Amino acid sequence: MRVRADILRTYQGVHTWTGIIAGLVLFIGFYAGSLTMFKHELADWSKPVSAPVFTPESHNYQALIDQAIAHYSAQMSHGFSVDLLTDKAPLSWYSQGTARGMKLDNQLQTLYLNAQNELVIQQQSEHKLADLIDYLHRTAGFAGEIGHDQSGVYILGLAAILYFLALVSGVIILLPTLVKTFFALRKEKGASRFWLDSHNLVGIVSLPFHFIIAFTVVIFAFHDLIYGGLTQFYGDEPLFQRGTPAAQSYHIDKLPSLEKQLLAAKNYAPGYEPIHISFSRLNSAMPSAVLKMSNNAAVVRGPDTDYLFLNPYTLEIVNSSYPQGEDSQWGNFVASLFSLHFGTYGGEWGRWGYFVMGLFGAFLFYSGNLLWLDKRFKKAPNKRSTRFMAHLTIGICLGSMLGVAATLLLAKWSNLYIENANYSYLYSYYLVFFAFVAYTFYKGTQPASFWGLIGLVMLCSSMGLSTLIHAVLTEDYFKYYSSIAVDISAAVLAIIFYLSAKKVKDRSTYYSVITTS
Structure with missing residues (x-):
């Protein structure tokens, strides 16, 4: 296929500058995003071993709820949750903070029945490691808020628009040579050509995934x-179904049994199993119960499960993430967008696929910046702006990965000694990230590339070693066998980082053309 040279030059400029402007922000979003596919496994991996309160077979949820209401009616009327899978205390509510937002000082009151059927209540800090990984994915680490959302969300939204333009322009650039060079990885033509072929191959193979992510990030x-814009065309009719308040307020003493709540959910969604239920506003005219519904054999439209919203007193289904038919077209459309972005609709294979594609996406932005820098250095090797961008690329990309790896390792040990380790996670990430960016500007890209990769090798290797030490100290090998996938993945990444560091040291890769500052 022939495309005019002037058109190619125009789209090459669009592709280059949109990629450069958005690339570093999106690198963090994709790298952290790949980890969010297993954020709960990572959080469980970091938690210390603790003895189960009781086995799931011995749960008497209704007796627990009844005793809790009898003793703590005022607190529970604001809202409480029941986890139907945990072997720890299944009932909890927030004594400080709420489920919304990223408050690191949230406190939970947890309750369970002991062997004598007596109510036991304990206070604990909410573990936020999984939420912090997701926060990094959604905001790229930008602090502050705009309105009711984080500023980083809007920055990533703007970056996603540029990202979409980069994808379209990249396809147009490749059209004339797509068939001939699609699977070509020409090592014999030098490092720059190999990087370009790798960049093009990853971009084209994962193109549908990248279009999905770009579109859904803008929507989010x-x-x-x-x-707000759609209401101008949609009229006075609401976009989404909303419940109507009751004529009078309900009271928690009249709350139907948990069994009836779960039965109503199962009847609405046959084949799905409720695994968690959260109640709120129980002493009001608009009470709510939100159920997480799990089905490993079905398409899921949430991050982990589907959701069902019902009135806990009338047991009427108010809304859900399931397809709602023609009466809720906008709800169905939005639920589908969530499903495409979260990647949980494909089961375990889908999660691993999104994990790998997320890492490939990070590679796409990293390699794109390296290709741009390569051209700039060949034209003007001592240009200050080019050196600044080189330092920024190495500092931000490797710094963000070092920050996450260091935080995961810190979480493994800090949970043993600190009651609320959430602040240590936050400080750890930003301290490592900014320290490495400063180190890159001070020492130059070549040593920063090498030692940054060596640092990743050491941190990833230490994750498996930490697991082994914990297993020996606690004599609970089964617990750590259950998290073996995290340690194996870390070991594989350590090998990849080691091979990359070796190439940097041998000056046989791209960055051998960049001299130290």
């Missing part, structure tokens, strides 16, 4: 503005 970032 600007959904409020989009909904």
Whole structure:
């Protein structure tokens, strides 16, 4: 296929500058995003071993709820949750903070029945490691808020728009040579050609995935503005179904049994199993119960499960993430967008696929910046702006990965000694990240590349070693066998980082053309 040279030059400029502007922010979003596919496994991996309160077979949820209401009616009327899978205390509510937002000082009151059927209540800090990984994915680490959302969400939304333009322009650039060079990885033509072929191959193979992510990120970032614009065409009819308040307030003493709540959910969604239920506003005219519904053999439209919203007193289904038919077209559309972005609709294979594609996406932005720098250095090797961008690329990309790896390792040990380790996670990430960026500007890209990769090798290797030490200290080998996938993945990444560091040291890769500052 022939495309005019002037058109190719135009789209090459669009592809280059949109990629450069958005690339570093999106690198963090993709790298952290790949980890969010297993964020709960990572959080469980970091938690210290603790003896189960009782086995799931011995749970008497209704007796627990009844005793808790009898003793703590005022607190529970604001809201409480029941986890139907845990072997720890299944009932909890927030004594400080809420489920929304990223408050690191949230406190939970947890309750369970002991062997004598007596109510036991304990206070503990909410473990936020999984939420912090997701926060990094959604905001790329940008602090602050705009309105009711984080500023980083809007920054990533703008970056996703540029990202979409980069994808379209990249396809147009490749059209004339797509068939001939699609699977070509020409090592014999030098490092730059190999990087370019790798960049093009990853970009084209994962193109549908990248279009999905770019589109859904824009939707997530600007959904409020989009909904506001749609109301101008949609009229007075609400975009989403909303429940109507009851004529009078309900009271928690009249709350139907948990068994009835779960039965109503199962009847609405046959084949799905409720695994968690959260109640709120129980002493009001608009009470709510939100159930997480699990089905490993079905398409899931949430991050981990589907969701079902019902009135806990009338047991009427108010809303859900399931397809709602023609009466809720906008709800179905939004649920589908969530499903495409979260990647949980494909089961375990889907999660691993999104994990790998997320890492490939990070590679795409990293390699794109290296290719741009390669051209710039050949034209003007001592240009200050080019050196600044080189330092920024190495500092931000490797710094973000070092920050995450260091935080995961810290979490493994800090949970043993610190009651609320959430702040240590936050400080650890930003301290390592900014320290490495500063080190890159001070020492130059070549030593920073090498020692940054060596640091990743050491941190990833230490994750498996930490697991082994914990297993020996606690004599609970089964617990750590259950998290073996995290340690194996870390070991594989350590090998990849080691091979990359070796190539940097041998000056046989791209960055051998960049001299130290």
